Amino acid sequence: MRLIDRHLLTATAGPFLFGWFVITFLLMIDVLFKYVDLFVSKGVPFVVATRVLGLSLGYTFALSVPMAVLVGVLMGVGQLAADHEITAMKASGLSLWSLARPLFVAAALICATQVAYNHYVYPRSNHTLVNLLQDIGRQKPMLEIREQQFTDLNEELTIFVRSKDDRTGMIGDVTIFEKGQPADPSPRLTIAERGRIIPDHDNDLLRIELEDGEIHEVPPSGEPGTYQLTRFRRHNLVVEDMEQDFQVSERTARSDREMDLTALKAAAAVERGHQDGVRDRVRELAAGVLEHQWQTLAAPGRVELVEAGQDVSRPRRQLLDSHFRASRQKIERATEQDRYQSRLLESYRTKENKYRVEFHKKFAIPAACVVFVLLGVPMAVVGSRSGRGISVTLALAVFLVYYAFLMGGEKLADRGRVDAFIAMWSANVVLTAVGIPLFVRTVREGGPPSLVSLLRRPSARGASAGNA
Structure with missing residues (x-):
């Protein structure tokens, strides 16, 4: 490794670690606010709460590492450019491409590491986290059921309610999906206009009283082409083994993120x-x-x-x-x-669609490390000429654009509006299309103009036209 390459990597390593720590910390604050009500309402022990927060790091690492790459390049290369070290290197006959090459190699290695992390580590940590949250949720299941969300009461039963009154236990627009069991392999879909949830703490039961609904039942595989529809005025459903004390269990079923x-x-x-x-x-x-x-x-x-x-x-x-x-x-x-x-x-x-989205996401997000280097090098030069405030603003803009493409594409792909591959890779494609010409222009002699000068040019033209 050349001395210059080692110098560039050292200059960006510190800001990268700093950005990783700060971004992870900010994401963990959001996680803490998300779970604080759950911890308080369920009376979760401190050790269990700490384990939940520790397992939540698996998700934050998947997002914070690519963002930290951009922060490291902006701060590291920007400082070198501000100290005129980039200018001195170019004056000695080195092109900006040869200077940025070790950064691309490091970003590619981080990308490969992130793909391996998303394949081996993240699914297992997320599976453990979901199991732990379900064990916590079974302590007081009435508090776990929320409006506009699917809730797994156990491995066979999932409930969705559009409205809920925590004080009375009344629920509205109820949908319950019962998976097949060995004794009864027929899955059931129960839909009701209203209902009520009654916890039975003495017997570790959860009673769900439904009104004005219907039950759709798929027959066994030996009877294709038929199904059973039952309409009811009242229907009672009992969920057993709703533990009130915290117990650690192992759930075999896995969602897409597990x-x-x-x-x-x-x-x-x-x-x-x-x-x-x-x-x-x-x-x-x-x-x-x-x-x-x-x-x-x-x-x-x-x-x-x-x-x-x-x-x-x-x-x-x-x-x-x-x-x-x-x-x-x-x-x-x-x-x-x-x-x-x-x-x-x-x-x-x-x-x-959800499975395909998650599959492509495990590659698309790590690939952003290379894309952010492509954008970060010219942005660092621009920031050194226009001030650190412009550099930070550009970084935030890139984060917002990438996050908007990622979240919006995921929702559209889940609904079948956009193919999963296009939805997950569109952010990388768009940012690459912006980064390539910007990087090429930076490689040329003189590099790109500063943003301040670009903003001043229209006003200068207007002033000259007025004097004429």
């Missing part, structure tokens, strides 16, 4: 298979409805009515009315089933 790259790829393939199965059932359902409607168009004769079990002693008009009424009921049931299959297809598609 999976490594291999598991995400496999999970997305499974969801695509489920979608293919739903499409096949919809095609079979449509074919059956068309065939049934075609048969209904022709009025049945006496033999057909006898074979259908109709009482032929009644007048023919009554027999036909009964026949068409039965046909209409079959079509209505088929319509209900088609709606359910459509919702099921959308659910599988959403899950696949």
Whole structure:
């Protein structure tokens, strides 16, 4: 390694570590505010609360490292430029590209390390964190259920409520998904207009009383093309083993952010298979409805009515009315089933999108380290000429743009509006498109003009035009 390369890396290493510490600290403050109500309301022991905060570092490291790279380049290279060391190096015959090359190599190594971290460390730490939070949540499940959020009451039961009154326990617009069990493999979807949550602390139970709803049940795999719909005025659901004392458990199920790259790829393939199965059932359902409607168009004769079990002693008009009424009921049931299959297809598609988004995110965010070096070097030169305030402003602007692209793209991809690959890599592509011409111009003799001079030029032109 050349002495100059070592000098550049040393100059940026300190600001990088400083930026990593500050950004991680700021992110952890947000995490602390997020969990402080949970810790207080649940009476979480100090050791457990400390472990939750420690495991939360896994998520913050995934974001803070790329940001720290930009901070390190801006502060390190900016200080060298302010001290005219960059100018002296260029005067000795070294190009800015040869000076920045060790920074790109270091950023590539950090990128590879982050990809390995996202594959091996982050999913396991996040899985442990989610298990710990669920153990905490089971202490007082009434407090854990929140509006507009999915809540896992246990491994088989997930609830979503649009409105909730913590004082009375009343909930509105309730959706409950029950996963299949070995004894009863049929999953159920329960929808109710309103309900009430009643904790039974003596028996470690949680009673959910529902009103005015319906239960959709998928039959076993041996009966494709049918399903069961049950409407109810009142329905009671009991969730057992809701521990009131903190107990550590191990949850086998994993969400998208708890999976490594291999598991995400496999999970997305499974969801695509489920979608293919739903499409096949919809095609079979449509074919059956068309065939049934075609048969209904022709009025049945006496033999057909006898074979259908109709009482032929009644007048023919009554027999036909009964026949068409039965046909209409079959079509209505088929319509209900088609709606359910459509919702099921959308659910599988959403899950696949989430898995694909998380898969590409594990590569896209680490790749930002290289992109930030591409942007950071010319921005550091601009900052050295225009002042540190401009440099900090540019860094914040880059962070906001990247975060907006990342979060907005994730939401659009989850809804199926944008492909997951485009959503996760768009921020890197846009910033690279901005960084390449800026870096090339900086490599040229003289480098880019300062932002202050760029802002002064329009006013100078206006003044000269006024004097003319």
